[in-house]
Amino acid sequence: MELIGSTLTATYARPKTSHFLPAISTMASSYRGTQPALLMNPSANLWRTNSYYKSSSLVPTAASLQRENLDLARAKTMFYPSNRTALTTRYTPEDWHKSNQNNYRESESSRKSAERLRKDTIRLMQDKEQLTRRTQESTSKNIGERLNDIVFWKSELSHEIDSMVTEIAALTEVKRRLDRALAETEGPLQVSQECLYHREKRISIDLVHDHVEKDLIKEVEVIKSCQERMRRHLDRAVAQLAANRAAQHELERDMSDKVNAQRIDDRCHHLRNTSDGISYYRGIDRLDPALSVPDSWSRFTDDNILQSQSQRAASHKLRDEIEILLSTTSNEMWTQFNSVNVAFTNRISETADAKSSLQTHLAKTLQEIFQTEMLIESLKKALRDKENPLKVAQTRLEERTRRPNVELCRDNPHHRLVGEVREIEDTIHKLQERLREAEGALQILVKAKVSLEHDLSIKANSLFLDQERCMSIRKSFPSMPRLVGYA
Structure with a gap:
């Protein structure tokens, strides 16, 4: 900007966007x-x-x-x-x-x-x-009005600073609770994952994708989802705290400037023509374009207060959202925790019932094996008992073949001996078939016994994993106050 009385120097510049020929110079x-x-x-x-x-x-x-x-x-x-x-x-x-x-x-x-x-x-x-051309009286009056404006805005700034300090303390406390709640979720997540790892040690047919495993997987997903939401709100809380502190810094800086301005204007308001310290200051009356005007001066403070109020409103809304989030996530985790515990209880009951049934069947199978073994011994004894009668009958037939001449007759004793030999041989044949059937049944019973014993070991392992390993570590699930960050 040129000062008054100075000559203006004309400058000529070629437009940057021109694509035509340059101006012809006169040089x-x-x-x-x-x-x-x-x-x-x-x-x-x-x-x-x-x-x-x-x-x-x-x-x-x-x-x-x-x-x-x-x-x-x-x-x-x-x-x-x-x-x-x-x-x-x-x-x-x-x-x-x-x-x-x-x-x-x-x-x-x-x-x-x-x-x-x-x-x-x-x-x-x-x-x-x-x-x-303003008079000294008008200037003094304006300075007095200015002092009143400064006092008014100082009171507004002081009230807003107090409100912002309170809001920052409240948001800091909520952020601290959110930090604690987020840290508390690591324990349940580790418990759920360990339960899944332990249940991977189940054997054979018990390694099923049952309701317990489904609920455990869902529990891990629920906890991770809660953690993700908590982290997002935690990041928002950190950013909001930074914005709140920035607004507080602007308010305090504005307050400090107004305190200094009030001190200077109060001294100027009391200056008189007879006061000491007055002097000439050449050029001090020149307008500095960087200075603010009353509208921009009041608007600056008003904008700072409005910005602070806006940040306080956003902070209060964020605190409400965090409170709702803490309540929601704790309820979700506790609901899923109880659902998993119910599934564990039902599965343990089913496994215990299956184990009890297997033990009953095993006892009956062992009894049947014992009876089958006794039957086999009885059949073997019966076969041994048929050896001597067969020998007697065959010896009689062999001796009677030595009768001389016409005495070698197929009389009734001969027919009876032949029938007796055939009857004993048929009896031995049937007893041998029944012995083979009994031995086959014994083998089947032994296999059933081995299978039942194997299933019993599987069920015992599953019961140990679900009841001793999983349910014991699930007792460390945090309480509701800890999940909302109070403990």
């Missing part, structure tokens, strides 16, 4: 001869007429005749593609007109800018003139 260096261009490109002047090269003499000379012949040769070859390129280096009339129009627009824009600057300067000079 001598802007005038260039055409001879270098002709030497570099002899075909550059092919567009000129023949009269351009004619001599002023009416009598043709040898040089002029040679030049005319050269012009005819050039005219004949000017339409070849290699020579047409020389014409493209020339400016067209449209370019000339556009350059002129661009210069006109630049000149008009510069004049308008200068006119606006002149009017603004005149208005500024008038304002300064009015400012210098």
Whole structure:
């Protein structure tokens, strides 16, 4: 900004967006001869007429005749593609007109800018003139009103600073509870994961995807989801605390400035013509464009207060959301925890019932194995008991074959002995078949016994994992107050 009384220096600048030719300068260096261009490109002047090269003499000379012949040769070859390129280096009339129009627009824009600057300067000079005509009484009155305004805004700032300090303390406490609640979720998550790891040690048929495993997986997902929401709200709380402290810093800085301003204005308000310390300060009455005006001064403090109130409202809303989040996440985790415990209880009961049934079947199987073994021993004894009667019958038949001559008769004793041998052999055959069947049944019973014992070991292992390993560590699940960050 130019000071009053100083001359303004006009500056001319070429528009950056112009794609036309630059303005023609009036300096001598802007005038260039055409001879270098002709030497570099002899075909550059092919567009000129023949009269351009004619001599002023009416009598043709040898040089002029040679030049005319050269012009005819050039005219004949000017339409070849290699020579047409020389014409493209020339400016067209449209370019000339556009350059002129661009210069006109630049000149008009510069004049308008200068006119606006002149009017603004005149208005500024008038304002300064009015400012210098104020009387000392009016100035004292204005300073007194200014002091009242400062006192008012100081009270508003003080009230807002107190409210912001209270809000920062409340949000800090909620953030601390959220930190504790987030830390408390690590224990339940580790318990759920350990339960899943322990249940992976189940054997054979008990390694099933049952309701307990489904609820445990869901519990891990619920806890991780709660942790993610807590982390997001924790990040928001950290950012909100930073915004609150920034707003508090602006309020305190504004308050400090107003305290200093009140002290200075109060001293100025009490200055009189007879006061000590008054003196000349040349140039102090010049307007500094960086200074604020009453509207911007009050608006600055009002904006700081509004910004602080906005941050306090956002902080209060965030605190409510965190309270709701803590209550919601604790209820979700406790609900899922109870659901998993119920599933564990049901599964343990089912496994215990299955184990009891297996033990009952095993006892019956062992009893049946014992009876089958006794039956096999009885069959073997019966077979042994049939050996001597068979030997007696066969010995009798063999002895009676030694009867001489006609005495070798197939009489009733002979038929009876033959029937007895066949009857005993048939009995032995049936007893042997029954013995094989009994031995096969015994093998099946032994296999069933082994299977039942294996299943019993599986059920015992599952009961140990679910009841001893999993349920014992699930007793360390945190209480509701700890999940909401109070403990």
